[in-house]
Amino acid sequence: MDALNLLMDGFAGALTPMNLLWVVVGCLLGTAVGVLPGLGSSMAVALLLPMTFALDPTAAFILFAGVYFGGLFGDSTMAILMNTPGQGSAIASTFEGHKMAKDGRAPQALATAAIGAFIGGMVASVVVVFLAPRLADFSANFGPAEYFALALFAFVATSSVVSDSAVKGLASLVLGLGIATVGIDAISGSERFTYGSANLFDGISLVTVSVAVLALGEVLHVASRIRRNPAAHQMKVTGRPFLSRAELKEAAPAWARGTAIGLPFGVIPVGGAEVPTFMSYDLERRIDRRRPNPMFGKGAIRGLAAPEAAGNATTGTAMGALLALGLPVSATAAIMLAAFQQYGLQPGPLLFDRAPELVWALLASFFIAMVVLLVINLPFAQLWAKLLLIPSQYLYAGITVFCGLGIYATSGAVFDLLLLLGLGVLGFIMRRHGVPVAPLLIGMVLGPLAETSLRDGLLSSNGDYSIFVTGPIPLVLYGLLFIVLALTVRSKIVNRARRDV
Amino acid sequence: MSTPTSSHTGTAGEHRTDTQPPWEQPETPATWWSGRSGLVVPAVVAAFSTYLLIGALTMEIPEGTDFPGPTFYPLILTVAGYVLAALLVLHYLRTPEHPEELSARTWRTHSDWTAVLWSAGGFLAFALTLEVLGWILAAALLFWAVARGFGSRRPLFDISLALLVSSAIYLAFTVGLGLNLPSGILGGGF
Numbered sequence: 001m002d003a004l005n006l007l008m009d010g011f012a013g014a015l016t017p018m019n020l021l022w023v024v025v026g027c028l029l030g031t032a033v034g035v036l037p038g039l040g041s042s043m044a045v046a047l048l049l050p051m052t053f054a055l056d057p058t059a060a061f062i063l064f065a066g067v068y069f070g071g072l073f074g075d076s077t078m079a080i081l082m083n084t085p086g087q088g089s090a091i092a093s094t095f096e097g098h099k100m101a102k103d104g105r106a107p108q109a110l111a112t113a114a115i116g117a118f119i120g121g122m123v124a125s126v127v128v129v130f131l132a133p134r135l136a137d138f139s140a141n142f143g144p145a146e147y148f149a150l151a152l153f154a155f156v157a158t159s160s161v162v163s164d165s166a167v168k169g170l171a172s173l174v175l176g177l178g179i180a181t182v183g184i185d186a187i188s189g190s191e192r193f194t195y196g197s198a199n200l201f202d203g204i205s206l207v208t209v210s211v212a213v214l215a216l217g218e219v220l221h222v223a224s225r226i227r228r229n230p231a232a233h234q235m236k237v238t239g240r241p242f243l244s245r246a247e248l249k250e251a252a253p254a255w256a257r258g259t260a261i262g263l264p265f266g267v268i269p270v271g272g273a274e275v276p277t278f279m280s281y282d283l284e285r286r287i288d289r290r291r292p293n294p295m296f297g298k299g300a301i302r303g304l305a306a307p308e309a310a311g312n313a314t315t316g317t318a319m320g321a322l323l324a325l326g327l328p329v330s331a332t333a334a335i336m337l338a339a340f341q342q343y344g345l346q347p348g349p350l351l352f353d354r355a356p357e358l359v360w361a362l363l364a365s366f367f368i369a370m371v372v373l374l375v376i377n378l379p380f381a382q383l384w385a386k387l388l389l390i391p392s393q394y395l396y397a398g399i400t401v402f403c404g405l406g407i408y409a410t411s412g413a414v415f416d417l418l419l420l421l422g423l424g425v426l427g428f429i430m431r432r433h434g435v436p437v438a439p440l441l442i443g444m445v446l447g448p449l450a451e452t453s454l455r456d457g458l459l460s461s462n463g464d465y466s467i468f469v470t471g472p473i474p475l476v477l478y479g480l481l482f483i484v485l486a487l488t489v490r491s492k493i494v495n496r497a498r499r500d501v
Numbered sequence: 502m503s504t505p506t507s508s509h510t511g512t513a514g515e516h517r518t519d520t521q522p523p524w525e526q527p528e529t530p531a532t533w534w535s536g537r538s539g540l541v542v543p544a545v546v547a548a549f550s551t552y553l554l555i556g557a558l559t560m561e562i563p564e565g566t567d568f569p570g571p572t573f574y575p576l577i578l579t580v581a582g583y584v585l586a587a588l589l590v591l592h593y594l595r596t597p598e599h600p601e602e603l604s605a606r607t608w609r610t611h612s613d614w615t616a617v618l619w620s621a622g623g624f625l626a627f628a629l630t631l632e633v634l635g636w637i638l639a640a641a642l643l644f645w646a647v648a649r650g651f652g653s654r655r656p657l658f659d660i661s662l663a664l665l666v667s668s669a670i671y672l673a674f675t676v677g678l679g680l681n682l683p684s685g686i687l688g689g690g691f
Contacts, residue, residue, distance in 0.1 A: 054680070167592060171546050171585045178553055178578050185571040188563055192571055193556035216624070219647070223620045224612035227652045393651035397644040398666060400620065404627055404643060405670060409680045417628035425621060426545065432612060433539040434598070455569040463568045 003130050010360030014062060014368060022059050023365055026066020027372045033067075034074020041071020042331040042438075043218060046210040047399070049339055050406030057343045058358050062365040064339065065319075068332055069121060069369045072315060073377050076113045076308055081106060089311045092277035096296065096303030103299045111243050112251055112301055114377040116308035118370055120259045124316025125366040127263055128323075132363075133352055135324035140349040144457035145467055149474035151450035153481050154327060159439040168435045175426075176443025177450070179204050186448070187455055199415040206338040206444055208407055212420045213437045214331065216403045217427020219396050224432065226392060247301055254284055254302035258309030265310075266317025276314045277307035278491070316366065323347055323359060327446070331438040334445040536597025538611075543589035550582030619650025635685020640667035 013019070033044035044067050052060035072089070079090040080097035093113060100109035142150075159169030182193045183203025194200035243251070258280040265276040284306045288296045296303055319336075321327050326348030328334040340347050345355055352359055407420050430437055461467040468474060557572040557579065600611045623646025631639040644663035645656075653659050674680040 165592070167585060167588045168542070170581075171542065171589060174578055174582045174585060175546065175549060178549055178575070178582065181553070181575050181578070188566050188571045190560055190562055190566075190571045192560060192575065193553060195556065220617050220620055223616040223647075223650050224614070227613055227616060228608060391653075393648040393653040394662065396620075396651055397647035397663070400624065400647045401640050401644050401666065401670065404624065404631075404640065405674065405682075408631065408682070409674065412681065414628055414632060417631070418625075421621065421624050421628060424624070428617070429541055429545065433542050435542055451574040454574060458569040459567055 006360045007129050010364035013357055013361035014364040019062050022063040023066045023368050024372055026063040027070040027369055030067035030070020031074040034071035035077050043214045044071045045332050045335045046214040047402055049207055050410045058361050061362045065365045066369045069373055073373050080109045089277050092281040092307035093304055096300045099299035108243055112305050113308045116255050116305045117312040118374045119255045120262055120309035120312035121316045121370045123259050124313040128320030129363055132320040132324040136349045136352045139325050144453035146473045147453040148468055149477040151446045153477050154446055157484055158442050169439050172435050173439035173443040176440035177447040180444045180447035207410055208416055208420050209423055209444055210335050210441055211403050211406055212423030213427030216424030219400050220428035221431040251301050251305040254305040255309045258306035259313045262310035262313030263317055266314040276310040280306040280310035331441045334441040337445050536599045537593050539593050539598055543586035546582050547586040550579045554579045616650040620647045623647050632683050635687050636671050636682040637667045
């Protein structure tokens with residue numbers, strides 16, 4: 001088994017004491033940031049991005065893997081304890097998870113979530129190890145038409161599926177696509193939208209944009225509400241995580257079903273882990289209704305186990321899609337992609353040939369991160385909640401200082417700090433008015449790919465648009481896109497009808 | 502809410518463009534503007550589209566550039582931006598969005614603008630003074646301003662903590678990781 005040998009090499013690369021330390025540091029940091037109210041794993045990765053440039057690429061990505069998965073663990077911890085999901089993928093966990101916590105079963109809920117996330121993530125990592133190289137081979141002969149279809153797919157899926165309002169999602173996407181066009185045009189060499197400012201020749205850095213909208217925008221948003229509604233930031237935690245044999249037996253099928261639902265969603269980009277978490281929650285609910293003694297609404301362990309497993313399974317395979325296709329399907333994956341580009345690496349079919357030791361060490365570190373997370377989350381979950389004791393004014397002041405530090409350290413220019421502030425205000429406005437920020441980041445990352453393939457395709461066909469709908473792969477992608485949109489419309493109607501939760 | 506809407510739709514166009522910032526909301530929460538401060542979103546989208554449009558129209562394009570030139574794709578975005586801005590305006594005109602007020606009392610504006618201005622203003626001051634004052638002083642100023650914005654009322658303790666944090670970061674990142682942070686007027690120490 002070729003993939004197994006390569007993975008073993010990867011483990012050899014990842015298991016050096018120094019890299020192991022980075023995994024642990026990443027998991028701790030990710031969980032710590034994920035646990036803090038309102039701060040999701042994407043913010044953790046965004047804040048850490050500038051810091052990792054001092055590390056070598058392998059160590060940096062291993063650190064990221066830890067932060068990424070740690071953040072997801074932390075998100076669900078807070079979703080369960082305080083009913084404040086750090087990001088969309090943890091929302092489904094709040095329904096039954098928070099009910100369990102209120103019921104005095106918080107430790108069991110945390111254990112259920114941690115084990116579910118572990119199972120989902122592990123299975124997904126195995127799938128990625130065997131599937132990602134094939135996916136990379138398959139996508140190696142993609143042309144402009146295929147890439148354009150893929151980019152369009154990611155755009156529409158992320159902006160319409162994730163947000164409540166498709167118009168708001170698309171507006172966010174267009175802002176991101178537009179920001180990405182600033183700077184020297186790669187094909188013709190003309191200066192675009194710089195208005196003569198030398199600071200804009202190289203374009204607007206994704207690091208600046210992601211720190212601005214994810215971190216600074218969030219700080220301003222919290223600032224705008226915290227003194228008026230401080231109650232959302234309080235909770236007490238007691239007890240020890242412990243699952244009885246009966247509870248394990250109860251949750252096991254839900255973990256399996258959640259994982260099965262989550263896996264395919266990471267490979268086909270449909271906008272992050274939110275959809276599969278809701279789908280698996282919905283499935284468990286339907287199954288539960290047919291049982292003699294329905295548990296949903298009273299803190300059903302299955303209603304928490306399935307979305308957790310589904311969310312992490314999707315996250316795991318999404319990393320596979322990022323590595324093999326260069327296609328980010330969430331805000332966090334978009335930032336990871338930026339990190340790759342910062343090191344001069346372009347994720348996609350060629351990455352497996354060009355930097356195999358990096359890819360396989362990263363994949364191996366997924367497994368290590370899962371184990372480390374299970375170890376630090378099962379016994380210490382309630383301990384994390386102690387982080388809430390940091391007075392919020394110093395916590396957010398510290399985050400703001402780190403935003404400034406990160407951007408100044410990478411660019412060394414005051415201009416970028418002002419840009420950061422402007423975009424941070426934009427991020428605040430978007431949050432205040434319910435406009436999702438993930439489409440903006442995905443638009444920024446995939447915009448250049450979409451534009452280049454669009455123009456390359458048209459150049460080679462002499463302006464004939466039919467080139468984009470010839471060939472099986474684009475047609476299949478457009479077909480899938482149609483199905484996804486239909487499913488979204490359906491699930492929105494269903495959501496509206498099932499308010500009885 | 503529906504009656505003032507219908508009577509004001511005629512003048513809505515002018516209102517929208519000039520009185521945009523939500524912090525200039527009228528005195529009482531029951532005016533036409535309540536629930537419609539979200540109009541700032543289409544305003545931003547339209548302004549950005551205009552930025553792209555002007556940039557595309559004034560762009561210097563090299564001779565002999567083939568059909569999908571450097572302005573082709575941005576112009577698609579411009580059109581999409583204007584269409585989406587118009588749809589958003591329509592959305593806010595038809596269904597004002599009232600954020601859920603979770604605290605005990607009602608406020609004139611949903612957002613606490615004092616806190617936001619302290620934080621954003623602190624960052625602006627930080628950006629402008631960083632290279633003159635140096636990292637330690639500028640970052641401490643930022644820390645203090647944000648902490649104050651978040652409601653801290655212990656200026657002396659905050660300033661000491663701020664200086665401690667900024668000095669610790671300076672030491673860790675310049676000495677430890679070799680990043681280049683400005684030393685400013687405290688220069689020469691390291």
